[in-house]
Amino acid sequence: MNNDDAVQKLTQLEVIRQREGLEMIPSENHTSPAVLQMLGTRLTDKYSEGYPGHRYYGGCEYVDQIENIAIERAKELFGVSHANVQAYSGSPANQAIYYALVNPGDKVMGMSLYYGGHMTHGLKVNFSGTIYDSVQYTTDKNGFMDYDAIAALAKQEKPKLIMAGTTAYPRQIDWKKLRVIADDIGAFLAADISHISGLVVAGAHPSPIGVVDVTMTTTHKTLRGPRGALILSNGNPSNPLVKPERTVANIPSLIDRAIIPGLQGGPHNHQTAAIAVALGEALKPEFKVYGQQIVANAKKLSEELMNRGFNLVTGGTDNHLMVIDLTNKNISGKQAEVALGLAGITVNKNTVPFDTRSPFDPSGIRLGTPALTTRGMKESEMIQVAEWIELAINNVANDSKLKSIHDQVREFTKSYPLPGEN
Numbered sequence: 001m002n003n004d005d006a007v008q009k010l011t012q013l014e015v016i017r018q019r020e021g022l023e024m025i026p027s028e029n030h031t032s033p034a035v036l037q038m039l040g041t042r043l044t045d046k047y048s049e050g051y052p053g054h055r056y057y058g059g060c061e062y063v064d065q066i067e068n069i070a071i072e073r074a075k076e077l078f079g080v081s082h083a084n085v086q087a088y089s090g091s092p093a094n095q096a097i098y099y100a101l102v103n104p105g106d107k108v109m110g111m112s113l114y115y116g117g118h119m120t121h122g123l124k125v126n127f128s129g130t131i132y133d134s135v136q137y138t139t140d141k142n143g144f145m146d147y148d149a150i151a152a153l154a155k156q157e158k159p160k161l162i163m164a165g166t167t168a169y170p171r172q173i174d175w176k177k178l179r180v181i182a183d184d185i186g187a188f189l190a191a192d193i194s195h196i197s198g199l200v201v202a203g204a205h206p207s208p209i210g211v212v213d214v215t216m217t218t219t220h221k222t223l224r225g226p227r228g229a230l231i232l233s234n235g236n237p238s239n240p241l242v243k244p245e246r247t248v249a250n251i252p253s254l255i256d257r258a259i260i261p262g263l264q265g266g267p268h269n270h271q272t273a274a275i276a277v278a279l280g281e282a283l284k285p286e287f288k289v290y291g292q293q294i295v296a297n298a299k300k301l302s303e304e305l306m307n308r309g310f311n312l313v314t315g316g317t318d319n320h321l322m323v324i325d326l327t328n329k330n331i332s333g334k335q336a337e338v339a340l341g342l343a344g345i346t347v348n349k350n351t352v353p354f355d356t357r358s359p360f361d362p363s364g365i366r367l368g369t370p371a372l373t374t375r376g377m378k379e380s381e382m383i384q385v386a387e388w389i390e391l392a393i394n395n396v397a398n399d400s401k402l403k404s405i406h407d408q409v410r411e412f413t414k415s416y417p418l419p420g421e422n
């Protein structure tokens with residue numbers, strides 16, 4: 001039932017765009033019908049500020065139980081004793097971590113956006129770089145995280161919080177090395193595993209749990225849930241009426257208080273229910289197979305692209321994504337994004353380490369395999385995908401060629417339906 005033709009029509013067009021194309025933005029995925037269904041429920045009508053059993057509103061008996069299911073599943077999936085599932089999305093969840101652990105003006109450290117970090121890790125135009133005094137680390141010249149350089153910067157700057165994690169980095173992160181760096185200067189260490197949490201669940205990337213002090217993940221990337229976030233830690237919340245000191249043991253209480261009353265009002269209950277359903281899916285053995293396949297596909301795709309003369313930052317991938325430096329192809333990331341889009345392959349332009357071009361028209365593109373893997377594609381399909389990428393990049397100015405690639409992509413995707421459409 002929808003009487004709004006304008007919005008309905010555009011929504012349908014977006015579904016067709018997804019169905020008939022290859023979604024290769026590595027932070028995107030296709031959710032299950034069960035997850036989608038929860039997002040369109042009456043739960044969205046309900047106010048429930050507070051936490052289960054301690055709400056500021058009546059009528060919360062069912063949403064309490066739903067939130068508790070989400071919390072318990074998050075705890076089981078990641079092996080922690082505390083999970084906050086209320087952050088509206090990844091950026092507010094990171095804001096809650098800063099709010100919980102440091103004061104405005106305190107020094108914080110994270111990876112520069114231009115080298116693979118996220119803007120909430122201290123970019124100067126983001127809250128994290130304006131409210132806090134942020135210092136940023138880069139990569140080595142080949143695009144790898146340089147733990148010695150990070151250690152030296154930490155020693156020099158002595159941040160109170162290190163926010164570790166990446167948004168465009170194709171290699172595994174060594175949490176233990178970061179722990180040593182943080183301990184050396186007495187800093188809190190937070191892990192942002194938004195991109196890789198599905199891989200962590202599948203055992204395809206080392207987990208930061210038990211190594212770092214607090215872990216954040218969005219729920220909508222490799223974890224394949226609705227938009228949202230989890231903040232995970234160990235310990236138990238203390239008496240909510242007593243203001244906790246900033247200690248590692250108090251992180252569960254500090255996070256809960258940062259979310260509400262610190263930053264947010266009512267939780268989005270429809271989203272919490274969808275998170276609960278997605279976490280239920282991620283707890284199934286099939287999800288481990290899925291997570292491993294994402295990486296196998298990315299490795300195959302990266303090899304195929306390199307065989308076709310593409311330069312990949314760090315020379316390959318260990319995870320779900322790769323960054324292609326297009327300098328040797330004499331086109332920019334923006335041109336490539338547009339051309340691939342016309343060919344039905346959605347990627348995003350991205351800076352490469354030490355990029356000489358502007359972030360608005362950088363030298364690279366970022367692409368990954370989570371969504372294609374959800375549609376059932378495996379290594380053999382990656383050969384075909386690499387072929388189309390090469391063809392499109394070699395024909396950026398040839399619209400009819402790009403359209404003919406899209407025709408082939410459209411035909412191909414019929415064999416790989418979106419979840420629930422088969």
Ligand SMILES: Cc1ncc(COP(=O)(O)O)c(C=O)c1O
Binds near residue numbers: 091094118167195
């Ligand atoms: C590492 C990382 N952290 C945080 C976020 C922010 O998440 P959201 O877009 O849900 O605010 C992203 C999103 O791309 C991310 O990649």
